[in-house]
Amino acid sequence: MDPAATSQISHLALDIGGTLIKLVYFSANGDHCEDSRSNEISVVHGKLCFAKFETKKIDDCLEFIRFNILHHSGVQHQNGMAHDKLSVKATGGGAFKFADLFKEKLGILLDKEDEMCSLVGGVNFLLKTVPREAFTYLDGQKEFVEIDHNDLYPYLLVNIGSGVSMIKVDGDGKYERISGTSLGGGTFLGLGKLLTKCESFDELLELSHHGNNRVIDMLVGDIYGGTDYSKIGLSSTAIASSFGKAISDGKELEDYQPEDVARSLLRMISNNIGQIAYLNALRFGLKRILFGGFFIRGLEYTMDTISVAVHFWSRGEAKAMFLRHEGFLGALGAFTSYKTQSHNDLKSNQHTVQRPILNCSGDNFRHIPVTSNLNDSETIECSISLV
Numbered sequence: 001m002d003p004a005a006t007s008q009i010s011h012l013a014l015d016i017g018g019t020l021i022k023l024v025y026f027s028a029n030g031d032h033c034e035d036s037r038s039n040e041i042s043v044v045h046g047k048l049c050f051a052k053f054e055t056k057k058i059d060d061c062l063e064f065i066r067f068n069i070l071h072h073s074g075v076q077h078q079n080g081m082a083h084d085k086l087s088v089k090a091t092g093g094g095a096f097k098f099a100d101l102f103k104e105k106l107g108i109l110l111d112k113e114d115e116m117c118s119l120v121g122g123v124n125f126l127l128k129t130v131p132r133e134a135f136t137y138l139d140g141q142k143e144f145v146e147i148d149h150n151d152l153y154p155y156l157l158v159n160i161g162s163g164v165s166m167i168k169v170d171g172d173g174k175y176e177r178i179s180g181t182s183l184g185g186g187t188f189l190g191l192g193k194l195l196t197k198c199e200s201f202d203e204l205l206e207l208s209h210h211g212n213n214r215v216i217d218m219l220v221g222d223i224y225g226g227t228d229y230s231k232i233g234l235s236s237t238a239i240a241s242s243f244g245k246a247i248s249d250g251k252e253l254e255d256y257q258p259e260d261v262a263r264s265l266l267r268m269i270s271n272n273i274g275q276i277a278y279l280n281a282l283r284f285g286l287k288r289i290l291f292g293g294f295f296i297r298g299l300e301y302t303m304d305t306i307s308v309a310v311h312f313w314s315r316g317e318a319k320a321m322f323l324r325h326e327g328f329l330g331a332l333g334a335f336t337s338y339k340t341q342s343h344n345d346l347k348s349n350q351h352t353v354q355r356p357i358l359n360c361s362g363d364n365f366r367h368i369p370v371t372s373n374l375n376d377s378e379t380i381e382c383s384i385s386l387v
């Protein structure tokens with residue numbers, strides 16, 4: 001393997017969702033070593049890099065791929081003669097919706113991976129490979145959880161994207177989508193834009209940060225004259241009805257502060273998802289609930305609301321956990337699915353494309369990582385083997 005060639009290697013996978021396009025690609029450091037067991041295998045050190053674009057700005061994403069020449073790292077189809085036979089792993093609805101666009105603009109075929117399968121693959125990869133990936137968040141405390149690989153399953157994966165999917169995971173590639181709700185991140189952003197006139201997700205989050213949901217939410221105490229309803233375990237400060245105060249306040253939307261509206265909205269969506277997640281965990285006796293999707297964005301208020309909902313409804317029985325790479329689960333799953341290409345295919349193709357083909361075997365991926373560190377820019381240091 002030519003070291004100069006390995007220094008440029010980049011391998012790409014995409015998750016094209018309803019709101020965001022997520023990219024995961026491997027970028028080599030430039031150093032590599034031959035595997036002592038076989039002179040046909042090279043180990044390449046590098047890092048997994050992450051990028052995201054709004055789906056409505058797909059042209060920016062295409063330009064990013066073109067500028068960084070990521071599309072040339074695709075796997076060449078058998079019998080493929082030209083670059084238009086290169087294919088890149090892709091998941092999410094956009095892998096179907098935008099397949100023609102990718103072919104037309106970049107000359108690549110999107111090799112479609114099932115969205116649920118990719119989400120599960122991404123989580124399992126992270127939990128097994130990346131230290132300090134999963135954590136709990138309660139009472140303002142973030143605590144990393146190292147999960148024993150032999151005691152990983154079962155768990156409930158709740159992916160909060162535009163909509164929400166809830167998947168019971170029983171093993172590697174063993175899963176079932178058991179529930180979902182259309183009240184997800186898209187609802188938060190869509191309603192938020194209409195109600196607050198904000199222009200972006202970040203702006204909506206910033207607003208929510210400064211708001212007070214009690215201005216607009218109807219609390220138990222508002223209904224019960226300031227007292228708890230202790231007989232059924234509801235404190236006076238619990239939300240009885242999200243946005244309920246707007247019924248009788250005699251106010252127009254303009255009379256409320258956008259900050260307070262944003263806060264109530266965030267609380268409503270997070271609380272609802274936490275509660276549905278708990279109910280589904282209860283249905284199947286699952287104790288561990290992992291939350292992913294770009295809606296969370298590591299936001300303390302969101303994680304706290306979800307954690308409190310799960311803790312409250314399960315009376316402390318179930319645990320909400322979060323992931324550092326929450327938004328890239330599907331893309332990571334699609335990335336690791338390159339392993340399903342047979343070695344022979346990859347090897348023979350090595351001579352027909354300009355760039356070396358990576359063997360992203362899941363097993364190699366798991367065992368070879370040097371440091372598997374996560375640095376500030378959220379990259380994951382790792383190594384992969386080339387055939």
Ligand SMILES: Nc1ncnc2c1ncn2[C@@H]1O[C@H](COP(=O)(O)OP(=O)(O)O)[C@@H](O)[C@H]1O
Pocket residue numbers: 016017018019020021054092160161162163184185186187188189201202293294295296297327
């Ligand atoms: N920069 C952003 N722009 C738009 N939405 C964002 C952004 N960051 C986080 N979000 C939230 O994440 C959701 C999308 O999450 P994601 O997991 O990418 O789902 P999808 O695959 O449906 O696009 C949005 O609906 C929104 O609530």
Ligand SMILES: CC(C)(COP(=O)(O)O)[C@@H](O)C(=O)NCCC(=O)O
Pocket residue numbers: 017018019092093115160161162163164165179180181182
């Ligand atoms: C259709 C979807 C799987 C698409 O995934 P997304 O782009 O939202 O991440 C998801 O939006 C979803 O599961 N919606 C909830 C549908 C329901 O169960 O009511």
